[in-house]
Amino acid sequence: MGLSNVSAGMGAIDTGLEIKKKRENDLVVALAGNPNVGKSTVFNVMTGLRQHTGNWAGKTVTNAQGYAFWGEQGYVLVDIPGCYSLHTRSAEEEVAKEFICSGVADVVVVVCDAVCLERNMGLVLQILELTERVVVCVNLMDEAEKKHIRIDLQGLQERLGVPVIGTAAREGVGIEAVYRAIDEAAGKAGNKENGAGENRKKGYRKKQEEDAAAELCRGLIRYEDAGYLGPDRKKDKIFTGKKTAIPILFLLLLGTFWLTIVGANYPSELLRAFFSFLEGKLMEGLLYVGMPETFREMLIYGVYRVVTWIVAVMLPPMAIFFPLFTIMEDSGYLPRVAFNLDKCFRRCHACGKQSLTMAMGFGCNAAGVVGCRIIDSPRERLIAIITNSFVPCNGRFPTLIAIIMMFFAGGVAGIGSSFAAALILAGFIMLGIGMTFLVSWLLSVTVLKGMPSSFVLELPPYRRPQIGRVIVRSVCDRTMFVLGRAVAAAAPAGIVIWILANIRIYDRTMLSCLADALNPFADLMGLDGVILLAFILGMPANEIVVPIMLMAYLSQGTLVEISDRHVLKQLLADNGWTWITAVSTMLFSLIHWPCATTCMTIRKETGSLKWTLASLLIPSVLGCILCMVFNFVARHLMFL
Amino acid sequence: MGERICRLASMHPGQRGRIAGLHVAGDIGQRLRDMGFVRGAGIECVYASPFGDPVAYFVKGTLIAVRNGDAENIEVEVEDGGTGGMKKDGLK
Numbered sequence: 001m002g003l004s005n006v007s008a009g010m011g012a013i014d015t016g017l018e019i020k021k022k023r024e025n026d027l028v029v030a031l032a033g034n035p036n037v038g039k040s041t042v043f044n045v046m047t048g049l050r051q052h053t054g055n056w057a058g059k060t061v062t063n064a065q066g067y068a069f070w071g072e073q074g075y076v077l078v079d080i081p082g083c084y085s086l087h088t089r090s091a092e093e094e095v096a097k098e099f100i101c102s103g104v105a106d107v108v109v110v111v112c113d114a115v116c117l118e119r120n121m122g123l124v125l126q127i128l129e130l131t132e133r134v135v136v137c138v139n140l141m142d143e144a145e146k147k148h149i150r151i152d153l154q155g156l157q158e159r160l161g162v163p164v165i166g167t168a169a170r171e172g173v174g175i176e177a178v179y180r181a182i183d184e185a186a187g188k189a190g191n192k193e194n195g196a197g198e199n200r201k202k203g204y205r206k207k208q209e210e211d212a213a214a215e216l217c218r219g220l221i222r223y224e225d226a227g228y229l230g231p232d233r234k235k236d237k238i239f240t241g242k243k244t245a246i247p248i249l250f251l252l253l254l255g256t257f258w259l260t261i262v263g264a265n266y267p268s269e270l271l272r273a274f275f276s277f278l279e280g281k282l283m284e285g286l287l288y289v290g291m292p293e294t295f296r297e298m299l300i301y302g303v304y305r306v307v308t309w310i311v312a313v314m315l316p317p318m319a320i321f322f323p324l325f326t327i328m329e330d331s332g333y334l335p336r337v338a339f340n341l342d343k344c345f346r347r348c349h350a351c352g353k354q355s356l357t358m359a360m361g362f363g364c365n366a367a368g369v370v371g372c373r374i375i376d377s378p379r380e381r382l383i384a385i386i387t388n389s390f391v392p393c394n395g396r397f398p399t400l401i402a403i404i405m406m407f408f409a410g411g412v413a414g415i416g417s418s419f420a421a422a423l424i425l426a427g428f429i430m431l432g433i434g435m436t437f438l439v440s441w442l443l444s445v446t447v448l449k450g451m452p453s454s455f456v457l458e459l460p461p462y463r464r465p466q467i468g469r470v471i472v473r474s475v476c477d478r479t480m481f482v483l484g485r486a487v488a489a490a491a492p493a494g495i496v497i498w499i500l501a502n503i504r505i506y507d508r509t510m511l512s513c514l515a516d517a518l519n520p521f522a523d524l525m526g527l528d529g530v531i532l533l534a535f536i537l538g539m540p541a542n543e544i545v546v547p548i549m550l551m552a553y554l555s556q557g558t559l560v561e562i563s564d565r566h567v568l569k570q571l572l573a574d575n576g577w578t579w580i581t582a583v584s585t586m587l588f589s590l591i592h593w594p595c596a597t598t599c600m601t602i603r604k605e606t607g608s609l610k611w612t613l614a615s616l617l618i619p620s621v622l623g624c625i626l627c628m629v630f631n632f633v634a635r636h637l638m639f640l
Numbered sequence: 641m642g643e644r645i646c647r648l649a650s651m652h653p654g655q656r657g658r659i660a661g662l663h664v665a666g667d668i669g670q671r672l673r674d675m676g677f678v679r680g681a682g683i684e685c686v687y688a689s690p691f692g693d694p695v696a697y698f699v700k701g702t703l704i705a706v707r708n709g710d711a712e713n714i715e716v717e718v719e720d721g722g723t724g725g726m727k728k729d730g731l732k
Contacts, residue, residue, distance in 0.1 A: 060649070084675055085670075085673075085674035087670050088676065114703055116700055116701025119676045119699075119700035119701060119702060120678075122674060123674075207667075213700075214680065214681065233687075235686060237687075239697075240687065240689055241690065242690050243690075251650065339689050339694065339696065339705045342693070342694050342707070343689065343691035343692070345696050346693070352694070376671065453668065454707065454709075454710060455694055455705065456672060456675060456710070457703060457704070457705045458675065458702055458705075459696055459703040459704070459705055460702075460703075519689035553652070595726070
């Protein structure tokens with residue numbers, strides 16, 4: 001779930017890269033390299049930016065740009081997606097190749113992984129055929145040292161004929177030397193080649209079938225500890241073991257949900273209390289500056305209440321869920337999930353990497369859709385894009401949690417209640433995953449016929465997550481970004497809803513007229529007109545579905561201040577909610593049309609209106625059917 | 641230390657060898673070559689996933705998961721005597 005300002009939401013729709021130089025003599029530096037060698041970390045350290053990083057191949061799928069100063073010189077750094085070679089195969093590698101070949105960059109820094117340097121050399125040799133202005137940055141030297149891998153950097157530099165710098169970007173080691181080497185490489189005239197370069201070209205430019213990289217590295221790398229992979233293998237025995245892998249996956253999922261639910265409860269209440277206190281003060285303030293009543297009410301009851309409701313409900317679960325998830329991502333566990341589940345996906349004629357894009361979908365479906373670029377085959381990529389919205393994104397997650405807590409876990413106190421809630425939530429997620437498999441399979445045997453093509457995935461070494469940085473990064477970047485987007489969508493929606501709820505036609509508000517019109521159909525699905533209307537009006541952002549619902553239920557036309565859950569439940573019960581309504585609402589929340597941002601991203605990624613409509617209609621129709629079936633069965637069981 | 645040629649897919653966890661031939665066509669073949677599956681490269685079968693497919697191989701310092709269907713088309717010169725995935729890449 002690569003969420004950052006660059007890769008999520010509206011930003012996910014990248015419109016090509018425009019190099020933004022601040023001064024005429026600024027150097028344009030491209031950062032290239034194999035996936036998962038810490039390129040984004042090097043980029044962040046060099047620029048001071050916080051491009052999202054994670055321990056798996058395919059983290060960065062679009063070019064990111066940053067600006068840095070070192071000494072007197074300004075640099076425009078471009079973080080290009082990781083690629084194994086320039087014989088491009090997949091969409092994100094195409095982005096990388098295009099940029100390197102365009103010649104826009106003054107210098108290309110090729111970031112390599114010290115732990116598997118030989119494999120990285122293939123790309124270095126290919127880039128050297130395009131340009132001489134190259135700096136080889138051997139990153140993760142600290143990790144190599146821990147594994148007792150000794151690398152002769154000087155020897156490598158002599159053989160390659162370009163500067164080779166050892167770095168440990170996470171610790172900030174070696175970055176200055178990289179800048180010096182960039183200056184040096186930029187000063188070198190493009191057409192003059194030194195002796196070593198010529199040497200190299202003769203020596204290592206061979207047919208790709210043969211192992212040029214191995215020849216290049218011969219004698220330069222020493223493995224002093226033959227058992228350095230031992231600890232990783234032990235972990236793999238647990239995380240990918242025949243008997244343990246699936247139970248551990250389920251327990252991790254359950255544990256994450258449980259911590260999120262338990263941890264989010266108290267701060268949520270506090271925030272609500274704080275916002276309702278603030279509301280009184282704001283109202284007084286607006287009265288004091290003499291704002292007309294209509295505007296005042298629209299601002300406070302329309303915008304303020306919707307926005308603060310979203311913050312109070314969404315912020316705490318996100319602030320807990322995202323760091324937990326980032327830890328899993330940083331540790332190297334996520335690719336193992338793809339590895340464990342690939343066979344299930346293959347059965348559905350899909351690709352195991354789809355589990356990675358689904359994981360991204362937990363954060364934001366739009367980000368998940370962009371992430372689908374890591375899937376090589378266009379057919380399988382399309383399947384992953386269409387099914388991505390079956391994973392509840394962060395906008396729907398709190399809705400599910402809130403309904404579960406109100407209707408299914410309220411009776412039991414303490415730990416039992418939160419555990420039951422986590423179990424029910426996990427059940428719904430499982431249903432979403434099940435629907436993903438079902439729809440993937442259905443698509444594969446009908447409109448998207450074809451055999452599963454391939455699955456080649458690197459399983460990175462386990463790395464200890466940097467807890468402190470994880471928290472800062474996931475709270476500051478992801479949480480605030482998603483929240484910002486939600487608020488940006490909710491504020492205007494708040495106004496629209498307020499207007500709908502306050503303009504009257506023959507004594508009835510427009511909101512209730514619309515709701516009544518939807519009622520017969522909604523009733524079939526176990527919902528009511530208000531709920532269905534809330535889902536429709538909530539299209540810009542799923543976060544506002546519940547606020548709209550509440551606003552419509554309250555005849556006074558504004559979102560009442562609802563400080564605790566019992567009042568909320570009473571309100572819903574007064575409006576005819578039963579456990580059947582609750583389950584139906586949750587089902588429909590899990591399976592319905594993707595939000596507007598996701599739809600736009602799908603349009604951009606697939607380049608086809610047809611497939612965008614398909615990804616809109618398939619979950620919508622399925623959601624309606626599922627709700628109707630559930631409603632039919634549940635009501636008949638009730639009367640038995 | 642006798643050596644014999646077999647398919648990558650028939651290797652057992654712990655077995656090591658060298659890649660003798662890659663008969664995978666198209667994009668996936670290119671992808672495998674880019675990731676270090678080239679003739680002469682040392683390879684070790686490390687472990688299978690819980691459902692038996694794909695299998696993780698240690699090539700050029702990294703673990704790479706490959707589906708059995710693709711591994712069928714890769715030829716390996718197998719060395720005798722596995723090491724249980726604890727040893728370095730086969731650099732002799």
